[in-house]
Amino acid sequence: MRKYSFTLNNEPVVVKAPPAYTLLEVLRNVLNLTGTKDGCGKGECGACTVLINGKAVNACLMIMEQVEGSDVTTIEGLATDPLGSVVVRAFEKEGAIQCGYCTPGMIVSSTAFLSRNSKPNIEETKEFLRGNLCRCTGYSKIVKAVIEASRG
Amino acid sequence: MESVQIQQASKKDFDVVGKKVVRAGAVLAVLGKPSYTADIATGDLVYVKAVRSSCVHATIESIDTSRAKLLPGVLAILTSKDIPGVNDAGSILSDRPLLAEKVVRHYGEAVAIVVAETHQAAEEAAMLMDIAYTPLPSVTNPNDALKPDAPLVQERSNLVKHMKIRKGDVERGFSQSDLVVENTFKTEFVDGLPLETEAAYSYLEPSGRIACVCSMQNPFDVYGKVVKILGFEKAKLRMIQATTGGGFGPKSDETPIDVAAYACLATLKTGKPALAQFTRDEAMIIQCKRHPFIIKNRTGVTNDGRLLAWQSELIADTGAYVSKGHLVLGRAVFHCTGPYEVPNVKADGYCVLTNNTIAGSTRGFGSPQVHFAAEVQMDLIAERLEMDPVVFRAKNILRPGTRTLTNQRIEDPGLDMCFRKAVALSDWYHKRKQYEQHNKGTSRLKKGIGIALLYHGNTLGPESGDFATVHIAITPDGKALVETGLTDFGTGGMTSLLMVAAEVLGLPYEDVRMSRPDTGRVSDSGPTVASRVTVIGGRATFEAAEIIKNRLSRVAAERLACSESSLIFRAGNVYSNDKPERRITFRDLVVEAADRNVELKSVGYYLAPTTNWDEETGQGSPYNQYTFGAVVADVEVDTETGFIRVGQLTPVYDAGKVINPLGLLAVCEGGSIMGTGYGIMEKIVTSEGVIMNPNLHTYWIPTILDCPEIINSSTVESAGQIGIFGAKSIGEIPIVLPAAAIANAISWATGVKIREIPMTPDKILAAIMNVK
Numbered sequence: 001m002r003k004y005s006f007t008l009n010n011e012p013v014v015v016k017a018p019p020a021y022t023l024l025e026v027l028r029n030v031l032n033l034t035g036t037k038d039g040c041g042k043g044e045c046g047a048c049t050v051l052i053n054g055k056a057v058n059a060c061l062m063i064m065e066q067v068e069g070s071d072v073t074t075i076e077g078l079a080t081d082p083l084g085s086v087v088v089r090a091f092e093k094e095g096a097i098q099c100g101y102c103t104p105g106m107i108v109s110s111t112a113f114l115s116r117n118s119k120p121n122i123e124e125t126k127e128f129l130r131g132n133l134c135r136c137t138g139y140s141k142i143v144k145a146v147i148e149a150s151r152g
Numbered sequence: 153m154e155s156v157q158i159q160q161a162s163k164k165d166f167d168v169v170g171k172k173v174v175r176a177g178a179v180l181a182v183l184g185k186p187s188y189t190a191d192i193a194t195g196d197l198v199y200v201k202a203v204r205s206s207c208v209h210a211t212i213e214s215i216d217t218s219r220a221k222l223l224p225g226v227l228a229i230l231t232s233k234d235i236p237g238v239n240d241a242g243s244i245l246s247d248r249p250l251l252a253e254k255v256v257r258h259y260g261e262a263v264a265i266v267v268a269e270t271h272q273a274a275e276e277a278a279m280l281m282d283i284a285y286t287p288l289p290s291v292t293n294p295n296d297a298l299k300p301d302a303p304l305v306q307e308r309s310n311l312v313k314h315m316k317i318r319k320g321d322v323e324r325g326f327s328q329s330d331l332v333v334e335n336t337f338k339t340e341f342v343d344g345l346p347l348e349t350e351a352a353y354s355y356l357e358p359s360g361r362i363a364c365v366c367s368m369q370n371p372f373d374v375y376g377k378v379v380k381i382l383g384f385e386k387a388k389l390r391m392i393q394a395t396t397g398g399g400f401g402p403k404s405d406e407t408p409i410d411v412a413a414y415a416c417l418a419t420l421k422t423g424k425p426a427l428a429q430f431t432r433d434e435a436m437i438i439q440c441k442r443h444p445f446i447i448k449n450r451t452g453v454t455n456d457g458r459l460l461a462w463q464s465e466l467i468a469d470t471g472a473y474v475s476k477g478h479l480v481l482g483r484a485v486f487h488c489t490g491p492y493e494v495p496n497v498k499a500d501g502y503c504v505l506t507n508n509t510i511a512g513s514t515r516g517f518g519s520p521q522v523h524f525a526a527e528v529q530m531d532l533i534a535e536r537l538e539m540d541p542v543v544f545r546a547k548n549i550l551r552p553g554t555r556t557l558t559n560q561r562i563e564d565p566g567l568d569m570c571f572r573k574a575v576a577l578s579d580w581y582h583k584r585k586q587y588e589q590h591n592k593g594t595s596r597l598k599k600g601i602g603i604a605l606l607y608h609g610n611t612l613g614p615e616s617g618d619f620a621t622v623h624i625a626i627t628p629d630g631k632a633l634v635e636t637g638l639t640d641f642g643t644g645g646m647t648s649l650l651m652v653a654a655e656v657l658g659l660p661y662e663d664v665r666m667s668r669p670d671t672g673r674v675s676d677s678g679p680t681v682a683s684r685v686t687v688i689g690g691r692a693t694f695e696a697a698e699i700i701k702n703r704l705s706r707v708a709a710e711r712l713a714c715s716e717s718s719l720i721f722r723a724g725n726v727y728s729n730d731k732p733e734r735r736i737t738f739r740d741l742v743v744e745a746a747d748r749n750v751e752l753k754s755v756g757y758y759l760a761p762t763t764n765w766d767e768e769t770g771q772g773s774p775y776n777q778y779t780f781g782a783v784v785a786d787v788e789v790d791t792e793t794g795f796i797r798v799g800q801l802t803p804v805y806d807a808g809k810v811i812n813p814l815g816l817l818a819v820c821e822g823g824s825i826m827g828t829g830y831g832i833m834e835k836i837v838t839s840e841g842v843i844m845n846p847n848l849h850t851y852w853i854p855t856i857l858d859c860p861e862i863i864n865s866s867t868v869e870s871a872g873q874i875g876i877f878g879a880k881s882i883g884e885i886p887i888v889l890p891a892a893a894i895a896n897a898i899s900w901a902t903g904v905k906i907r908e909i910p911m912t913p914d915k916i917l918a919a920i921m922n923v924k
Binding site: 032044076088092101103107130133 | 177178179181184186191271346348349395400432642643644814821824825848849853856857859863
């Protein structure tokens with residue numbers, strides 16, 4: 001077991017975890033924050049997307065050594081974030097959800113995107129979300145939700 | 153009689169049904185609290201991992217657990233000998249053991265399970281298991297598997313089922329034809345690939361009963377099998393559906409039985425809560441695939457474009473265990489001519505065992521494969537006749553009064569309506585001219601437009617008893633609780649049921665809610681498969697709501713001093729149609745009814761009429777009603793790279809009375825993309841039975857960048873004979889046609905002949921080189 005310190009959803013945390021643990025394992029199995037989903041464990045589906053220092057990353061690819069000292073925001077933290085809650089409302093309004101399993105990762109990625117690009121077009125939106133797989137919706141409502149969120 | 157009644161019902165004005173209902177709180181429900189299986193799993197958990205065969209076909213000589221057992225944290229290792237009940241995890245036929253006994257028959261078959269204190273220990277121990285195998289001869293090509301000297305996959309013939317259609321005299325039809333066209337089509341194994349892998353969490357309740365929470369479509373199927381595996385009496389197990397991250401067929405098939413049984417066996421052995429979840433590669437190796445088909449279509453037509461004869465031979469590779477292969481074959485054969493009237497048809501379908509990965513239920517269930525083959529065949533014939541594919545199809549489509557390949561009379565005009573609307577919306581004739589001009593002026597980027605049509609027999613039909621059960625309870629606050637073992641896994645089916653309940657009871661949608669499907673609370677509701685929740689489940693919901701409405705009507709009629717027949721239930725109020733000022737709120741009525749001890753719980757049951765057909769000739773009426781559809785695809789082909797860009801899809805479906813328009817649109821969009829992936833991207837690659845690409849970087853599903861720029865979905869409404877208020881199925885159907893429509897567009901744009909999917913750039917490029 002090793003100790004890791006980082007900021008999680010604006011609170012400092014110290015966790016004990018085996019050295020090979022990924023951020024995804026720490027979030028889900030140690031901290032019981034289950035909003036971040038495990039879809040593949042190999043950085044291929046985007047279901048585990050979190051923000052590290054404001055950047056969207058796959059939590060399953062981050063070993064805890066890399067997370068030490070960083071600022072981590074998960075879907076749980078975005079619920080109270082002003083931009084994050086605008087995105088959540090837009091997904092709700094557009095019905096950009098079916099089974100829901102990709103939704104947390106989609107919302108985290110979309111928030112990271114909108115924090116850097118407040119007036120995006122459809123192409124830019126698609127380009128940014130290319131790493132988040134969805135098997136149900138066909139994506140068009142997700143694009144609509146992101147554009148809707150950018151309008152506030 | 154029944155169809156008349158339903159058609160009248162569909163004409164009445166609705167308050168909830170057919171309106172746009174947003175699933176309020178749907179996003180927050182997923183984000184707000186743990187709801188998927190692995191999120192819920194808590195307590196002093198143990199983890200279960202299967203030990204899987206590295207061989208394709210072999211006898212198990214010995215299983216040595218000694219090294220694995222020594223690993224710290226390992227609590228138990230179970231093999232087939234340790235199963236207390238029956239070692240049977242087959243969903244319909246009992247041909248597949250939960251844990252292999254003497255023989256493994258496919259790559260990745262489970263031989264043992266490891267139970268450990270951590271996930272890591274379970275995984276490591278699984279790798280330390282020493283299993284000695286002696287390889288057996290294997291067969292991985294279904295054509296080879298049908299040869300008399302082929303190795304036997306199971307202790308039975310490799311031929312699982314031979315399905316026949318014999319209509320008219322096909323040889324005479326060919327001899328009267330001016331033109332006979334023959335082509336062989338091929339499709340591949342693909343993975344439904346729900347984003348959440350199979351998962352089950354079990355725990356002991358204080359009563360000694362085991363509760364199992366699982367990601368699945370069919371709680372009662374899983375329950376029925378697991379209770380036997382555990383050797384339990386029925387009351388000692390309860391199966392609960394967690395929020396389920398996608399289904400697409402695999403989660404209605406056998407892998408949910410596997411994970412549920414693994415978890416429950418671990419709980420039984422250790423007394424502790426247990427979690428069993430597939431990794432992504434495990435899911436992609438083990439979960440059932442879409443059947444690959446080899447389809448030979450031979451078709452005879454007259455010079456003026458009339459279909460006279462159609463002969464099909466279909467070979468479906470179902471892998472090492474049957475799963476639902478025999479039923480998939482049935483649906484395929486029943487649709488193999490596409491939605492056309494052909495007077496003479498002969499079809500022979502073969503469902504074949506091989507040592508490949510198991511193929512089973514996958515969204516569309518045999519229909520995508522045969523529609524691809526039939527609809528590309530139609531274009532290849534049109535080309536030979538030098539006839540526009542739309543004109544050629546129009547001469548042959550199923551219209552009222554025509555008869556299908558099983559000689560079933562079609563009563564409704566849904567196909568013609570879809571066809572006309574798709575041609576109009578896609579601007580077919582104009583685009584054909586426009587793209588023809590464009591293609592003359594360019595050598596690299598060619599544009600094409602293609603069309604495909606479908607019919608899809610609704611619900612289970614010949615596949616099983618087509619029933620549903622729905623419970624409704626009115627709570628003291630005047631709201632309704634709908635409970636059933638039917639499930640939602642992103643389909644929106646439950647929203648439709650709530651809308652039906654709200655409609656009948658005259659409640660706003662918000663006043664009707666649902667509990668989690670739980671075998672301990674409801675009676676067997678039938679499976680959530682075959683796009684049947686709205687159509688069949690809607691009827692059961694209607695029955696349950698009517699029972700309560702009738703009971704409340706008696707109380708209301710007395711209270712308002714009017715006749716029961718004059719009562720209107722609407723928007724949370726009940727009033728007399730004759731004297732609207734005489735009214736009572738639904739809530740006050742419920743309080744009054746409760747005071748009079750009126751039972752406010754009901755069970756609605758609906759069983760669809762049994763369908764009939766002849767085993768020898770396939771003639772009869774295998775389905776109670778049909779959904780129809782048409783899809784037009786606009787594509788651009790890069791003739792230098794072979795890359796396909798699908799610019800627009802125009803899907804039009806006749807789903808009968810649309811109950812939940814937003815849900816239907818969502819399913820159409822999602823299915824269109826999944827169907828596009830089936831057409832141009834997805835293929836499980838196998839080498840001598842070993843899956844080579846069990847991951848998302850070498851098995852590609854559509855990303856947001858692969859989507860058509862425009863999906864212009866729409867519907868027409870031609871009432872179904874049995875569905876609630878005239879509804880027809882839609883859930884699976886949008887996956888069926890994109891592959892064929894895209895193939896036809898590519899062929900028209902480039903002159904290449906496409907007979908295989910997926911149409912990956914390498915294949916397109918090779919075909920273009922061939923034409924040149």
